[in-house]
Every structure is written in structure tokens, then in C-alpha cells.
Amino acid sequence: MIGRWLMKKMIDNRKETLRDVFLQFQQSTDFVIYTFKTDERMFKIAYFQTLIDTDRLNRDILPSLTKSDCKTLESLLTEVSIQDKEIIKSPKDLREKVLQGFVAVYEGKDPSKCAIIESSMDSGRDVSPPENEFSVAGPQEAFIESVDTNINLIRKRLPLAQLQIKEMKIGKITQTRVAVLYIDGLVDKDNLHTIEQRLGDVEFDQVIDSSSLAQMISDNTMSIFPQLVNTERPERVASVLAEGKVAFLADGSPEAVFGPTTLVEFFSSLEDYYLPWQIATSVRLLRFFAVAFSVLSTPLYVAVLTFHYELIPRDLLSTIIASRSNIPFPPILEAIFLELTIELLREAGARLPTKVGQTIGIVGGIVIGQASVEAGLTSNILLIIVALAALASFTTPVYQMGNTIRLIRFPFILMAAFLGGVGVAFCLLVTIVHLLQLTSLGRPYMEPIFPPRFSDWRDAFVRLPFNWMSSRPVYLRPRDKGRFNFSRAVQKHDIDE
Amino acid sequence: MDKPIKEQYLVSGFLTLFLIHGMQVGVGVLGFQRDVVKVAGYDAWISVLIAGMVVHVVIACMYTLLKRVDGDLISIHHQIFGKWVGNVICFFVSIYFVAKAVNVLRTYIEVVQVWMFPDLPTWSIAIVASFFFYYVVAGGFRSVVGLTFLGVMIPVAFVPMLLLPLEFANFINMLPILKHSIVELLLGAKDTTLSFIGFESLLLYYPFLKNRDLTQKWAQLGALITNVAYTVIMVVSLAFFSEDQLNKTIWATLTLYKVVQLPFLERFEYIGVSMWMFLITPNIALALWAASRCAKRISGMNQRSALVIAIVIMAVVIILLPTRQEVNQFSNWVAQTGFYFVFVYIPLLVILQTIALKIRRGKHEQTTNL
Numbered sequence: 001m002i003g004r005w006l007m008k009k010m011i012d013n014r015k016e017t018l019r020d021v022f023l024q025f026q027q028s029t030d031f032v033i034y035t036f037k038t039d040e041r042m043f044k045i046a047y048f049q050t051l052i053d054t055d056r057l058n059r060d061i062l063p064s065l066t067k068s069d070c071k072t073l074e075s076l077l078t079e080v081s082i083q084d085k086e087i088i089k090s091p092k093d094l095r096e097k098v099l100q101g102f103v104a105v106y107e108g109k110d111p112s113k114c115a116i117i118e119s120s121m122d123s124g125r126d127v128s129p130p131e132n133e134f135s136v137a138g139p140q141e142a143f144i145e146s147v148d149t150n151i152n153l154i155r156k157r158l159p160l161a162q163l164q165i166k167e168m169k170i171g172k173i174t175q176t177r178v179a180v181l182y183i184d185g186l187v188d189k190d191n192l193h194t195i196e197q198r199l200g201d202v203e204f205d206q207v208i209d210s211s212s213l214a215q216m217i218s219d220n221t222m223s224i225f226p227q228l229v230n231t232e233r234p235e236r237v238a239s240v241l242a243e244g245k246v247a248f249l250a251d252g253s254p255e256a257v258f259g260p261t262t263l264v265e266f267f268s269s270l271e272d273y274y275l276p277w278q279i280a281t282s283v284r285l286l287r288f289f290a291v292a293f294s295v296l297s298t299p300l301y302v303a304v305l306t307f308h309y310e311l312i313p314r315d316l317l318s319t320i321i322a323s324r325s326n327i328p329f330p331p332i333l334e335a336i337f338l339e340l341t342i343e344l345l346r347e348a349g350a351r352l353p354t355k356v357g358q359t360i361g362i363v364g365g366i367v368i369g370q371a372s373v374e375a376g377l378t379s380n381i382l383l384i385i386v387a388l389a390a391l392a393s394f395t396t397p398v399y400q401m402g403n404t405i406r407l408i409r410f411p412f413i414l415m416a417a418f419l420g421g422v423g424v425a426f427c428l429l430v431t432i433v434h435l436l437q438l439t440s441l442g443r444p445y446m447e448p449i450f451p452p453r454f455s456d457w458r459d460a461f462v463r464l465p466f467n468w469m470s471s472r473p474v475y476l477r478p479r480d481k482g483r484f485n486f487s488r489a490v491q492k493h494d495i496d497e
Numbered sequence: 498m499d500k501p502i503k504e505q506y507l508v509s510g511f512l513t514l515f516l517i518h519g520m521q522v523g524v525g526v527l528g529f530q531r532d533v534v535k536v537a538g539y540d541a542w543i544s545v546l547i548a549g550m551v552v553h554v555v556i557a558c559m560y561t562l563l564k565r566v567d568g569d570l571i572s573i574h575h576q577i578f579g580k581w582v583g584n585v586i587c588f589f590v591s592i593y594f595v596a597k598a599v600n601v602l603r604t605y606i607e608v609v610q611v612w613m614f615p616d617l618p619t620w621s622i623a624i625v626a627s628f629f630f631y632y633v634v635a636g637g638f639r640s641v642v643g644l645t646f647l648g649v650m651i652p653v654a655f656v657p658m659l660l661l662p663l664e665f666a667n668f669i670n671m672l673p674i675l676k677h678s679i680v681e682l683l684l685g686a687k688d689t690t691l692s693f694i695g696f697e698s699l700l701l702y703y704p705f706l707k708n709r710d711l712t713q714k715w716a717q718l719g720a721l722i723t724n725v726a727y728t729v730i731m732v733v734s735l736a737f738f739s740e741d742q743l744n745k746t747i748w749a750t751l752t753l754y755k756v757v758q759l760p761f762l763e764r765f766e767y768i769g770v771s772m773w774m775f776l777i778t779p780n781i782a783l784a785l786w787a788a789s790r791c792a793k794r795i796s797g798m799n800q801r802s803a804l805v806i807a808i809v810i811m812a813v814v815i816i817l818l819p820t821r822q823e824v825n826q827f828s829n830w831v832a833q834t835g836f837y838f839v840f841v842y843i844p845l846l847v848i849l850q851t852i853a854l855k856i857r858r859g860k861h862e863q864t865t866n867l
Contacts, residue, residue, distance in 0.1 A: 307613070310764045419617075421771035422609055429778055430629065434642035437636040452511060452641040 019110045022046060024100065025467040034126040038066055043076075044106050053121040056082070061103060061117055073115040075167055076105060083468040084118035096175075124149065130232050132399055142232045147177055147251040153234035154256075155183060158241060162186070168199060170250075173208035177251040178213065181237070186244040188477040191260055191422045195246045196440045199321060210250040211400075214257040219439045223405060227265065227440040228259040236270045244478035246441075260441035262475065264448070267291065269397035272463045280463040288461060290392035297389045298335050298410035299424045303329040307420035323379040334378050334418035339413065340369060343406065346390070438493045447475040464478045502704050506867050508642050510712040516783070517556070517696045517719030518593040519645040523691030523780040524604040526727065527773070528748040530734045537685030538671055540677045542731040544685030549724030551686070552693050552719045555704075556720055558847050560713045563703045565850060570674055570700035573846065584795040591795070593834055594698070594788035595756055595807050599814045600831040602626060606815070607824050608748065610768050623815040626781075627808045628641045633782045634789065634804050638705050641782045648779035652772055656726070656764060659733060662756040664801040666736035687836060692727065693830065695780060696720060697843065698787045784812070 025031040025046070033046040041269075043065055047057070064079035077085050083101075086093055094114055094319060098104055101120025106113070124276035127149065130142035143150045151165060162184040170178050178199060182192055198217035207213050211230050218227040237247050238255045247258035267287045272280040304311055305324070312320065320439040325336060345364040349357045369387070372378045389409070408431065415423030448456035453474050458464045472478040533541040537704050565573045570590060574583030606622050633640060649725050677685075699716065706712050737756075744751050757765035785807050792803035 112778075252793055287599050296797075308764070308767045311757070311762055311767050313763050367609060419612060421767055422613060422774065424508065425771040425774045426625075426629075429774060430632075432638065432647055433629075433633050433636070436647075437640050446643065452646065 012332060016091045017110065018089075018091050018094055018106070018114055018208070021095050021098075022104075024095075036062070036065055041071065042107065042421070044108075044111075045103060046098070046106070047103040047119070048098065048101070051099070052103055052119045053101075057103060057118045061105075061119065063211065065105075073105065073107070073414050074112065076115055077117075080117055082119065083115050085116065087113055087115050089113045091371070108199075122146075127153065133231060133233050133269075133397060135233075135237075135269065135271040135274070137271055138235070141234055143234060143249070143254045143256060145252050147179055147249050150234070150249050150254075150256065151179060151181070154238055154241070157184070157238035163241065166194075166196065170199060170202050170204075170213065172203070172205045173462075174208065176207040176208045176213075178207070178210075178248055178310060179250075180246065180248045183240060183241050183244070183245045186478050186480055187246055188244060188479065191246050191441050191443070191476070195248065195259065198446060199248065207250060208252070209254040210248065210255050210257045213250055219442065220437075223406050223434065223438055225263070225435065225438060225445070226266070226398070226404065227261070227438065227445065228257050229261050229398055230257050230400060231398075232253045232256075239273075243472050244476040244480075248358045260439075260443040260476065261445075262440065262443075262447050262460075263435060263445055266398045266401040267396060268459075268463070277463050277465045282464055284461060287395050287397075290395040291405055294389045294392035295409050295412060296424065296428075297385050297418035298339060298382075298409060300421075301385055302331045302335050302413055303416035303420040303424055306417055320379075320381055323381050326376040327379055328376070330417075331382075332413065333411055334382055335386070336410075338372075338378050338382055339409070341372075342386055342390045346406075445477055506638060507707045508639060510582045510706050510708045511715050512642055513699070513706060513712040513715040514719040514722070515646045515649045515718050516642065516702065516721050517699065517749070519776075519779045520695035520698055520783055521552075521648045521693055521720070521723045522649075522726070523601050523692075523695060523777050524608070524773075525605075525689075526532070526730065527608060527750045528567070528746075529689055529692040529727070530731060530738075530743050530749040531746060532688040532691075532734055533685045534735075534740060536688060537677050537681050540675060540682060540737055541736060542671070542728055543675070543687055544682050545727050545731045547682060547691055548686040548689040548693055549720070549727065552696065552720050552724070553717055555698070556696065556713070558844050559697070559699055560716070561847055562843070562850055563700065564710060565854065566705075567709075569702075569704050569790075569794070571791065573850065574699070577846065577849050580767060586830050587791055587795045590838075591788045591791040591807075593831075593838060594784045594791065596717050596814075596827075596831050596834070597695070598630075598784040598788070598807075599811050599818075600828055601777050602811065603815045603818050603824050604828065605773065607821065608751070608770055608773070611748075612751065612766060619819065622737070622818045623812045627812045630778075630782055630785055630811075631804065631808055633778070634786050635801065638702065638786060641779070641786045644782055645779035648775045651775050655769065655772055658769075659730060659750070659821050661752055662737045662753050663733060665756065666729060666733065668736050671735055674858055689727070690836040690840070691832040693723070694832075695784075696852050697835075697839050699781055701790050702783075702789045735845065739786040792831075 021373050022033065025048070026033065028048075030048055030050045031046070032049050033044060034281055036043045036045050042184070060082055061080055064076060064081075067079055073087055077087065088097065089112065094104065094116070096114045101118070103119045104113045105117065124144055124146040127141050128142040133142075143153065160183065164182060164184050166180045167176050168180070169175050180192075180196060180199065195217070199213070202213065202216050203405040204216060214226075214228045214230060215221065220227065229240075231253050234256075237258060240258050241247055245258050245260065247256050248439055249256050268284060272284060275283070281310070305320070305480065309317060324331075341364070347360065347367075348360055352360055362368060364388070369383050373380050390406070393402055393405045396405060412424060413429045415427045417423075419426065436444075436450060444451060447453060448460050456473050456475060457469065460474070470483055471481050472483055472490055511578040517728060530541065533544050537544045553707070562570070562573050566576050568800065571587050574586050577583070578586065602623070603619075606617075606619055609622070610617055610619075621676075650680040696719075703709055730750060730753075734743060734753065738746065738749065743749055751766045751769060754769040755764060757763075759765075787806065788807045789800050789803040792798060792807070796803075818827055848860060
């Protein structure tokens with residue numbers, strides 16, 4: 001509604017003057033206009049006091065006005081030592097600039113032109129270590145809420161003329177600055193066009209964060225799987241840009257989004273490249289095992305104990321039966337109860353302040369778990385399984401994917417209760433078919449599994465040594481394929497020579 | 498070829514291997530031993546090998562047909578029989594693929610009912626499966642191929658399990674080799690038809706392959722893998738079971754899984770039956786895709802609506818097959834039709850095509866002479 005009202009307003013004011021803009025601004029109390037009188041002239045100075053830095057105004061702008069040779073607006077601009085300044089005539093520009101924290105200087109009641117000088121207040125925080133994507137090794141910088149600082153963090157890592165940035169404004173109300181980053185000559189033009197076109201087509205009125213923008217431009221908005229990666233680590237963005245991907249940053253959002261991506265990439269952490277490849281590979285494989293365990297363990301427990309207890313050898317079965325013998329519920333209720341408890345704890349932990357959160361974790365994890373076992377509501381074994389599954393789901397390096405994994409477990413559990421192993425297999429099949437049909441910026445999501453591209457396997461489930469990765473990933477279709485010249489990198493020499 | 502397929506819908510040539518192999522291995526392999534052993538006894542593995550050889554020949558025949566026309570089965574039929582007769586034959590081919598899908602799905606439901614859930618109503622699975630297969634096939638050929646690829650790769654992990662029963666094997670059973678007559682061996686080979694057919698869908702997806710002229714090696718390799726797999730399973734079964742047991746065991750492969758014992762797992766056939774879903778869904782999806790593609794090509798209708806019709810027919814027929822006897826009867830029909838379609842009709846088509854091309858060339862020369 002506000003959007004329509006704004007549109008109407010814009011059409012009404014087609015012939016508005018600069019004065020109309022000032023009049024409109026004057027309706028808010030934080031807008032200031034005052035007359036600055038020098039010996040010869042009367043300048044009017046207008047700005048939002050909440051948007052500008054008063055120190056800079058007093059230090060850099062006002063002294064220039066008093067100088068004797070400052071007679072016109074043009075000469076004023078040459079005097080002022082601030083870089084971003086200009087003379088504008090259109091009301092639209094004026095509105096935009098003043099709202100960005102520019103100071104407007106003009107003469108007379110109904111000016112035809114107006115000098116604007118940048119003097120905005122920088123209220124952002126300093127660059128701090130990453131909190132969500134923590135890593136032990138590697139750089140400890142994270143993006144902040146200012147897009148310029150974020151671009152600076154990336155540019156410092158990629159000192160290239162080919163690193164190009166395109167800016168656009170998205171959101172009718174929020175007018176969020178969105179910067180698309182890519183390395184010219186590496187990036188596939190199709191990917192770049194897709195992302196630019198989709199960002200340009202967004203008509204939503206408010207863009208609060210880059211992750212909401214990422215959802216709007218996903219290939220399949222009905223899918224539970226994230227199709228673009230969010231990251232708060234500048235070096236991750238720099239590294240994917242160097243592979244030939246496209247990234248974008250939104251002002252006010254401490255996360256960059258990049259694509260195209262594949263399912264496998266969500267399970268690779270940048271730390272994999274800081275550690276020796278053998279360790280990195282084992283950790284990666286561990287993560288894939290963790291995903292499989294996290295999704296399948298509870299459903300399999302439900303399936304086996306509801307229908308196929310013959311699957312379990314006798315000795316093991318007696319242990320399980322002993323732990324379940326006093327429990328009045330069928331396995332499905334037991335499992336759902338425990339899974340929901342864990343999810344509750346997680347959600348409560350995420351909402352509470354850090355210090356309280358830890359207490360809740362201990363109270364919830366130990367006390368509730370122990371008590372529910374002693375009360376005979378759940379079995380020990382299921383408690384272990386569910387806790388391990390929750391733990392395993394947190395090994396996923398990308399937060400969005402972790403959420404997905406925790407959620408898709410529930411349909412699996414339900415189907416396991418209806419159809420046992422067949423139900424679990426069916427859910428797995430549906431998931432696989434869904435993944436096969438997903439795309440990220442039009443590129444297949446399951447690559448390199450399907451379509452099978454074996455050269456990309458070097459950096460998928462495993463992470464092979466760097467000297468084996470002489471070419472960039474195939475699925476990005478980089479215009480320059482080679483990372484380095486393999487034949488020069490590997491020098492053959494005989495024993496003792 | 499009437500309209501070339503767009504580049505983005507093509508799939509790599511080497512995936513032919515998975516398409517051929519994945520389409521052959523389905524429900525047939527769960528219990529093909531019994532039919533063969535009935536006729537060929539302990540020489541059954543020779544029958545399997547013979548059938549495998551014939552498959553290679555038929556694949557070569559199909560490539561001859563397809564290369565000459567550079568299109569699909571419909572183009573071949575149009576070339577040989579003209580538009581009307583060609584369309585009528587293709588209509589029956591379309592029905593045949595639906596019947597294949599019905600057979601595979603109904604047999605699988607039967608297996609699930611016998612081994613795991615005796616009370617499970619057939620219609621419930623049929624309806625759920627209908628939606629699932631619509632989702633798969635509506636994703637296009639690439640989605641079907643992806644499923645086929647994973648449907649081959651994932652169950653590979655379960656193949657070594659079939660070797661575990663060798664602990665109790667008795668290879669002496671198979672001696673002396675060749676105590677059955679050639680006729681019996683050939684009849685045994687004929688009875689393996691149901692497990693080997695499926696690769697004829699190549700006739701429809703051929704235009705979707707990249708570098709399709711060069712894919713024959715992959716197709717032959719796929720068939721070879723099937724042959725080796727079937728022969729190994731047959732040998733293992735013959736070594737493990739006695740002839741009488743095999744005659745009475747309907748799903749011998751599943752019974753083999755029953756023997757597998759791991760420290761934390763017994764009765765492996767439950768997992769086997771569940772995971773078998775990964776093997777049979779590509780079968781059904783590709784058959785439904787082939788049926789709908791065929792219908793689209795002959796009538797010009799939307800493939801989506803053709804798919805819906807095919808799936809509805811499949812669901813209805815499945816529900817109309819309530820008991821083991823009917824399922825068996827239906828299986829036999831499909832096997833018979835498949836046998837004549839694949840092993841008789843396709844080689845015949847090669848001859849007919851050669852003649853048709855000769856006549857046409859003759860005519861062409863006549864006109865040019867005039």
C-alpha cells in the first residue's frame with residue numbers, strides 16, 4: 001500500500017521543484033534548515049541532523065563558506081575539501097542524496113540549483129572475527145553491515161582491475177544498495193546475466209538482508225534446499241570469485257551471497273584449504289557421514305523397532321529391548337518427542353543471550369534427557385541417537401544447509417513409522433529426485449555427482465593436493481580454465497639428482 | 498528426425514552405459530533363477546550367457562537401425578511403413594512400455610507385500626507411486642537419466658553382499674557341464690527374457706544422446722556388465738541352492754540376501770527389498786518416459802498430458818491385478834511380448850529397413866535417370 005502511495009505521489013509531483021523537496025523534508029523534526037550569513041551572501045544549509053556527522057560539517061564545510069572568495073555555489077565546491085560533492089538541479093537527485101547524508105547548500109527561497117556535499121555519519125561497527133562460520137585456522141575477519149567496507153575487504157584480497165562491481169538499488173521502500181561482484185574474464189557471462197537480471201527483477205518493497213534477497217532470486221523458491229551460499233567470510237568470497245563465481249553484497253547485511261553452487265559445496269568449509277589435504281579430506285568425509293547419520297539414524301531406529309526387529313542380531317536386540325521395555329509409547333512417538341525437545345533446545349539457545357543460553361543447554365541437555373529416561377518416557381539408546389544426530393547436523397559449515405538437514409529428518413521419521421525401511425528408501429528417493437531437478441543459477445545442483453564430471457571430484461567429497469587442481473571447476477564454465485600450468489609445476493627428477 | 502533436440506536437453510554419450518544397464522536390471526533379477534533352472538537345470542548359467550550374447554547382437558541391430566535414420570523408433574517406422582502404419586505400430590510400442598512399467602511396479606509391490614508388509618493395500622502404493630513418477634518424468638529426460646545413474650551407482654554397494662553366501666557354496670553341483678541339450682539351453686535362455694529386456698528403450702532416447710554415433714561401445718559395455726552380473730548371480734545361486742530348492746524359490750536372489758549376517762545386522766533381505774527401490778524406479782520412470790515420448794511423437798499431443806494418461810493407465814492396471822496369479826500371468830504376457838518385440842521384431846526391422854532403403858534408392862536412381 002505504501003508502495004502504491006509512493007508511486008502516486010511520484011506521479012503527482014512530476015513537476016516538483018527543489019523547494020517542494022525541502023518542504024516535504026521539513027515535515028520531519030530531524031530535518032534542519034538554517035541561514036548562514038556571511039558578509040556578502042546568505043547561504044541556506046539543509047540536512048538531516050540524524051544522518052550527518054556534525055563534526056565534519058563544522059570542521060570542513062562551514063569554514064569554507066566564510067571565506068571571502070566564496071561567492072557562488074560553484075566556488076564553494078572548489079573550497080570544500082570533501083571529495084564527494086556536486087551541483088544538482090533535479091529534485092529526484094536531491095531527495096536521494098540528502099537521504100544518504102549529504103548536506104545541501106543553496107541560495108534564495110526557490111532555488112534552481114543546489115550544492116550537495118557528503119558528510120554522512122558512519123555509525124557502523126568495526127570489522128570483527130566471524131561468529132557463525134568460525135574457523136580455527138585462517139583469517140579472522142568477517143563482513144560488517146556497510147557495503148563499502150565489505151567491498152574493501154574483498155578488494156584488498158583481489159587487487160585486480162578485472163574485479164568489477166555493478167551496483168543497483170533494490171526495494172521500493174528500503175532502496176537497498178546491492179553490489180554485484182565478479183572477475184571479468186573468468187566469470188561465465190550467463191551466470192552473471194542471470195544474477196543481474198534476477199536482482200533487477202526483484203520488486204519486493206523491502207530488502208532487509210542479503211539472505212532474504214538470495215531467497216527471492218533462487219531458481220526454485222519452493223525448495224527446502226538453499227541454492228545460493230551465504231557467507232560472512234571475505235576470504236571465502238574472494239576465493240569463489242577467483243573460481244569464476246558471482247557474488248553480491250547488500251548494504252546493511254553482514255553476509256555475502258554467491259552462486260552458482262552445488263550441493264557438495266555446502267559441506268566444504270574454507271578451513272579445508274588451510275589444513276593438509278589428507279586431514280581436510282578426512283574431515284570432509286566425516287561431514288558427509290555426519291549428514292547421512294543425522295538424516296537417517298532416527299528414521300532407521302523407528303523403522304527397525306516398529307517393523308523389522310529381525311534385522312538386529314539377538315545380542316544387540318536384547319540390549320535395545322531392555323532399554324525400551326518400560327516405555328509405554330510406540331517408537332514413533334518416542335522419537336518425535338525427543339526430536340522436538342532437541343529442536344526446542346536449539347531454538348531457545350539461539351534466541352537467548354549467550355550466558356543464559358549455556359545454562360539452558362546444560363539444563364536441557366542433561367537434566368531433561370536424564371529425567372525423561374528415568375521417567376520411562378524415552379529409551380537411553382534413542383536419546384543417544386537423537387543427541388548424536390543433532391550434533392552431526394551442526395557439522396555442516398553453512399548455517400542454512402544445517403537447518404535443511406534438521407528439517408528433512410521429520411518426513412523421514414513419519415514415513416519410517418508407516419512403511420519401515422521401504423518408507424525411508426522412498427523418502428531418500430524423493431529427496432534425490434528433487435535434488436536432481438534443482439538448479440543453481442541454471443547450473444545443475446547435484447554436479448559433480450550428476451551430471452558426472454569426474455574432473456570436479458578432485459574438490460568435492462575429497463580435497464586433493466593443490467598441485468592436482470590445475471584447472472578451475474568445470475561446472476562454472478570459467479572462460480579461463482587453467483589455474484596454473486601443470487606441466488611447469490611438476491618437475492620430474494630422477495633419484496639422487 | 499523431425500525436430501532436433503535442443504542442446505541443453507542432451508546427455509553425455511557415456512551415460513548410455515547406465516541407461517542400458519539400469520533399464521535391464523529391475524525386478525527380473527530378483528527371481529529369474531527359477532524359470533531358467535526349470536528348463537536348463539544346473540546348466541542354467543549357460544542359458545544366461547547365451548541370452549546375454551543375443552542382447553549384444555540386438556543392440557548392434559538397434560544401432561544399425563538408428564544410425565541409418567538418425568532419429569528414433571518413430572522415424573524408423575515412418576521410414577519403413579509410412580506414416581499411418583508406422584503410427585499404429587508405435588502406438589502398440591507405447592502401450593508395451595506402459596505394460597512394462599506396470600509389470601515392474603506391480604511385481605515390486607508384490608515383493609514388498611510378501612516380504613515385509615502383508616497387509617499393505619496395493620492401491621495405496623500405486624497412488625503414491627503415481628505422483629512420484631509424475632514428478633520424476635515431468636522433470637524431463639535429464640532427471641530420468643540422473644535417477645538411472647544414481648539407481649545404478651547406489652545399489653552397487655549391495656552387490657558384494659551377494660557373494661557372502663559363497664561361504665556355503667558347493668560348486669561341484671554344476672558338474673558335469675552341458676548335460677542339457679542345446680534346445681533346453683535355448684529355451685532356458687528364452688525364459689530369461691524378462692530380466693534382459695528394457696534396453697530397447699534406446700530406440701526412443703537415442704536422439705537425446707550427445708555424439709550418438711559413438712555411443713555403441715558404451716551401450717555394449719552396459720549390456721556386458723548386466724551379463725556378467727546375471728551370470729555371477731546365477732552361478733552363486735546354483736552353487737548355494739540345490740536344483741529342487743531353486744525350483745521352489747520364487748525370489749532366489751532375495752533368499753540369498755537372507756543368509757548375509759553382519760555383527761550388527763541380520764536378515765539382510767529387508768534392506769535389500771528397501772534398497773531395491775533404487776533399482777526399479779529408473780526402470781519405471783524410463784518406461785513411462787518412453788511411453789509418453791512415443792505418444793507425443795505419433796499424435797503431436799503434449800508430453801505432459803501423455804504422461805498423465807500413461808500414469809493413470811498404469812495405476813488402474815496395477816490396482817486391477819490383485820493376486821499373485823494375475824501378477825504372474827501379466828508378467829508372462831509382458832515377457833512374451835518383450836521377447837517377440839526385442840529379439841524377433843527388431844532384427845526383422847533391420848532387414849525391412851535395408852529393403853526399404855534399397856527400393857527407395859532404386860526409385861531415386863530411376864528418377865535421376867529420367
